[in-house]
Each structure stands twice: as C-alpha cells, then as structure tokens.
Amino acid sequence: MIKFENITKIYLSDTVALDCVSFQVKPKEFVSIVGKSGAGKTTLLKLLMAEEKPTEGKVFFDGTDVNSLKNNEVSFLRRKIGSVFQDYKLLPSKTTYENVAYALEVIGLPEEEISKEVLQVLEIVGLSDKVNNFPAQLSGGERQRAAIARALVHRPEVILADEPTGNLDPYHTSDIINLLLRINEMGTTVVLATHDKETINNLKKRVITLEKGKVIRDEEEGRFIL
Helix, strand or coil, rough: CCEEEEEEECCCCCCCEEEEEEEEEEECCEEEEECCCCCHHHHHHHHHHHCCCCCEEEEECEEHHHCCCCHHHHHHHCCCCEECCCCCCCCCCHHHHHHHHHHHHHCCHHHHHHHHHHHHHHHCCHHHCCCCHHHHHHHHHHHHHHHHHHHHHHCCCCCEEECCCCCCCCCHHHHHHHHHHHHHHHHCEEEEEECCCCHHHHHHEEEEEECCCEEEEHHHHHHHHC
C-alpha cells in the first residue's frame, strides 16, 4: 500500500533529513515511526502527502509514484489520507460539527450527506454531545478527537497521526491511542509518528525507529529503544 524506496531528503542548508530510507506499510496495518526530535518522522509524512519531494528515491501509494502526480491528482490522493497533528489545527470560529463538516464541504458534497457523515463520525469518536461547542470550549483530548473526526470523515484509507498526544496528559493520551486502535480495527491503516516511549511500549505493534534520518530498527511488536 505504502512504499518508501531508497528515500533521501536533503534540505537547502545541506541538512540530511532522511538517508536512504526504505520500508513498506501493508493495508490495515498499525505502524509507529519513532525517533528523537529531528530524526525525520515528520518529513516522511510530508513526503507521503506530496507536500515535499524527495531528493532521491520514490514514494508509492497504492502502486503510484506520489511525485509523478499532477496537482489535481495530488488532491485526490490527499482524500485517501487523513492527517492528525499535535496542535489540532481546528478552526477557532467554527463549532465541532462545522470543523468536521468543512472537510466535506470543500469537495462539494451535498448538505444532507455531509450531515449524515459528520454525525456518524462524531459518534465514533465520542463527541455526539459536543457538536455545537467551539474548540475553546473543549478539553485537549476532545479537541484531538475532533481533529481525528475531521481526518476520518471522508473515509480515508490511511490516517497519519503526527505526535497526536504531544500536548495531552496521560489520561487523554491513552484515550486518543485507544481511538486510533479502534479506527485501525475498523480497517483503516494507521501510521503514528511519536517519541512517546510509554505509548509505544504499551501498543505492541510494529515499530520503525529512525535515528539521524536512517532506519536503524524495524520490528513487529517493537519497543521504543534509543
């Protein structure tokens, strides 16, 4: 499903973010990418989303070279991938419902279909009682669940979660990770980038470890070892 083939990414300052990285992610897999800050985790996710291009190598999604896509094709690719970020990226002037609905409005779905999909996904993430709340009225964990609902509402094949628990306390961290596991069990591939040692060690899922832009470990039921 996802394939990174001999990926090297060098920025203009001659900073090597990734150095000959290769791995694959199968459909419906839950994979954690771990490493210290600056190890290259976020760069990998940006390459998959075609937000950046590799200096060398190729990134494939469903057999297609991501960097061969035209602009309109990139937009279609991104509908297959939902993204969740550490800082939520919710629109402060919109309610929970409106934040999630916005992801469908931009692709032109009719209001009736939007309403059905949004209410369904808010129930999945446990926010049915927060549809009219603005982000400032939500806890950190609730904001992240709203962000996950927004990423999930267009039924993506993959969820990319980039440090989704970085701003959360242990209780809400567990809540969000359990939600990602539920989404994975429903058939969605999940790629989690994090440096949360306790979370990784409790997951007992596949772990790819990056260090200075290189893959130094790729283990089934891996642990956070750096």
